[in-house]
Amino acid sequence: MTGLASSIERRNGVSLWRQIADRILQGIASGDFAENAALPPEVALAERYGVNRHTVRSAIAALVQEGVLRAEQGRGTFVLSRKRLSYPIGARTRFSTGLQGQTSERHIALLSSSTEPASRRVAEALGIAKGAAAIRLETRGEADGHAVSRATTWFDAKRFAGIEAVMAETGSITASLKRFGVNDYLRHSTVLSARHADADDLAALDLQPGAIVLVTVAVNVTLDGQPIQFAESRFPAERVELKLSAGD
Amino acid sequence: MTGLASSIERRNGVSLWRQIADRILQGIASGDFAENAALPPEVALAERYGVNRHTVRSAIAALVQEGVLRAEQGRGTFVLSRKRLSYPIGARTRFSTGLQGQTSERHIALLSSSTEPASRRVAEALGIAKGAAAIRLETRGEADGHAVSRATTWFDAKRFAGIEAVMAETGSITASLKRFGVNDYLRHSTVLSARHADADDLAALDLQPGAIVLVTVAVNVTLDGQPIQFAESRFPAERVELKLSAGD
DNA sequence: AAAATTTGTCTATTGATATAGACAATTATA
DNA sequence: TATAATTGTCTATATCAATAGACAAATTTT
Structure with missing residues (x-):
């Protein structure tokens, strides 16, 4: 034969x-x-x-x-792995817990941080004055050694002074917020879009030119509605899908 | 519309x-x-x-x-009407006579031949020792210019030495066996199955990938029950149907 | 018989497909 | 650091695929 x-x-x-x-x-x-x-x-x-x-x-x-x-x-x-990570988006969106069961290891790496005057958009989202000091974190989410997200996150510098150090140490937003007395928080709003990855995304997410990223712009608030975090996250569309869960 | x-x-x-x-x-x-x-x-x-x-x-x-x-x-x-050739399977199964009346021209083309040690399966069927020399013929049955079967046939090399040359000359198993003193023979057993055509079948039977072949594994014996021929035949299901006649 | 219909053959042109070879660019390895 | 391995780019050539048009050949219809 x-x-x-x-x-x-x-x-x-x-x-x-x-x-x-x-x-x-x-x-x-x-x-x-x-x-x-x-x-x-x-x-x-x-x-x-x-x-x-x-x-x-x-x-x-x-x-x-x-x-x-x-x-x-x-x-x-x-x-490429054909299975995409399914990233849940909802009221209780958290990076680590959301990917539980799909990956064995996950953490957020702090790429850089800075303190800058809040742009109008950031100021509105965080409920602070335009130009007031805001802490900016550039992070990369990793799961099993693969980059699955690239985010720019803003905090009120007055309330969360030094959060970048805590973040670098813990590798978790949720854990860092706890250090500042925020034991629980909710996602207030999420806006979803998609675009081609820019040079920064390509490098951080290890993508090829022409790749597509899903973009979420989100505001997290305390249980009593006080905004604490504003973030734009980029997800490589070829590796991640976003699963909208109930409760927005 | x-x-x-x-x-x-x-x-x-x-x-x-x-x-x-x-x-x-x-x-x-x-x-x-x-x-x-x-x-x-x-x-x-x-x-x-x-x-x-x-x-x-x-x-x-x-x-x-x-x-x-x-x-x-x-x-x-x-x-064209896609009437299938009806190929009778029974005690007196023969390629040429079986298709009489359905086609105007039919013959068996010898694709290749070799002498090989008998596998266990071949040896059992032919009643010879495992590893003993067996003649293997690869043939294609043709009717009116269309390939209707593709078979691998085994003979005891000791008894039918040179049958490949006779086969190439006559284009008929029945005629070839006559040269070796086998004037009549019966089909002893037939096992029928079906599967997708493999690459060899596709080429030999001129089929498209995904086509189905009917497979018969048969042993022919002399009138006194001596096994003389063991064959696996593949028939394109789209062109051939097998008609089981009485007498097994 | 003439006209219309339908398949068959031919030439020509354009773009896609496939092969071939050479070398550049990048990364891993000895 | 040099070498090897591997993907990327370029040129060139031949064949296949698709379109276009004209006309021949055979059959049916008028």
Whole structure:
């Protein structure tokens, strides 16, 4: 028995690159090509399927376009995990607890922090005067070593002085707020949009140009309605989906 | 009614003529194009699918090749009845005589042959020692120019030495066996199953990926019960039905 | 018989597909 | 740091796919 699973056919109306793309998809589905691992190099695939390297490249390009693969010059071509993280959005949205059960490890890394005069938008959201001091945190959410969010968060500098240090230490917004006497908080509002990732997102989220990010702009408030946090978060659309839960 | 069930897509790796051929097949299956009746003229089809007449012609040419349509100059293009060949399976199963009356021409083409040590399964079927030399024939049954079966056949190499040459010459198992003194034989057992065609079947039987093959595993014996032939045959389910006759 | 209908053949042009080779750019490894 | 491995880009060429038009060949209709 020869045992060729399904050979490539020519002149049957289906282009070779499409046939090979389909076989790569099959290989991923069957576990032949492991998720999050490198595909065999282009030359090896070309030999395996009996076609030119450029034909394999066309197939890979199509799958990259479809968000199945990611090619990295000099390193290889990688199979993206097809399952997206499902990130719940609702009244009690919290980074860590929201991803519980989906990942084994998760934390928020503090990339940088600064104290700046509040812009009009920030001031309105936090209920402080425009130009008043606000603390700005640039963070990256990570789960199992993969970047899953990139956020810019604002606090009233008067009330939460020094929160950046606590944040760097604890790796958790919820834990940091506790240090300032905020034992519970609710999400007051969330605005959702999507756009192409900018240069900053690309670097922080390890994305390729053209990638899409989901953007949430949210205000968290204390139980009595006092605004304490204003944040814009970016999620890589290819790795994260947002699940809206009841209660807004 | 716009009613475009599935529109034609360009630049997705599947040629227009293949897409249109598939839609015509769909139309036949759904009764949109009646069997034994004329298809709409090429110009009408071209307009219906929004492509050039020559593109429709390519699609029709492919379906003519596949035995689905017949084009007649000046008259039209006709949907052939997809009556299947009825292949009798029974004690006296023979390729040629079994299809008598259904086809005008039929023969068995020898694709390749080899002598190999008998596997356990082959040895048991032929009543020889495991590892003893066995002749393996790879054949294709053809009727009216269409492939109707693909078989792997085993003989005891000691008793039927050189049968591959006779087979290539005569194109008939029955005639070949006669040369070795087997003037009559019976089918002892047949096991029937079905599966998707593998790459080999697809090529040999001129099928499209996903096609189904009927599989028979049979042992033929002499009148006194001595096993002489062991065969696995694959029949394209779309062109052949197996008719079980009395007497097993 | 003439006209209309329908499939068959031919030429021509354009863009997509596939192969081939060379080299650049990036990353990992010895 | 040099070398190897790997993806990215470029040029070139041949074939396939699709469109377009004209006309031939065969059949049916008028």
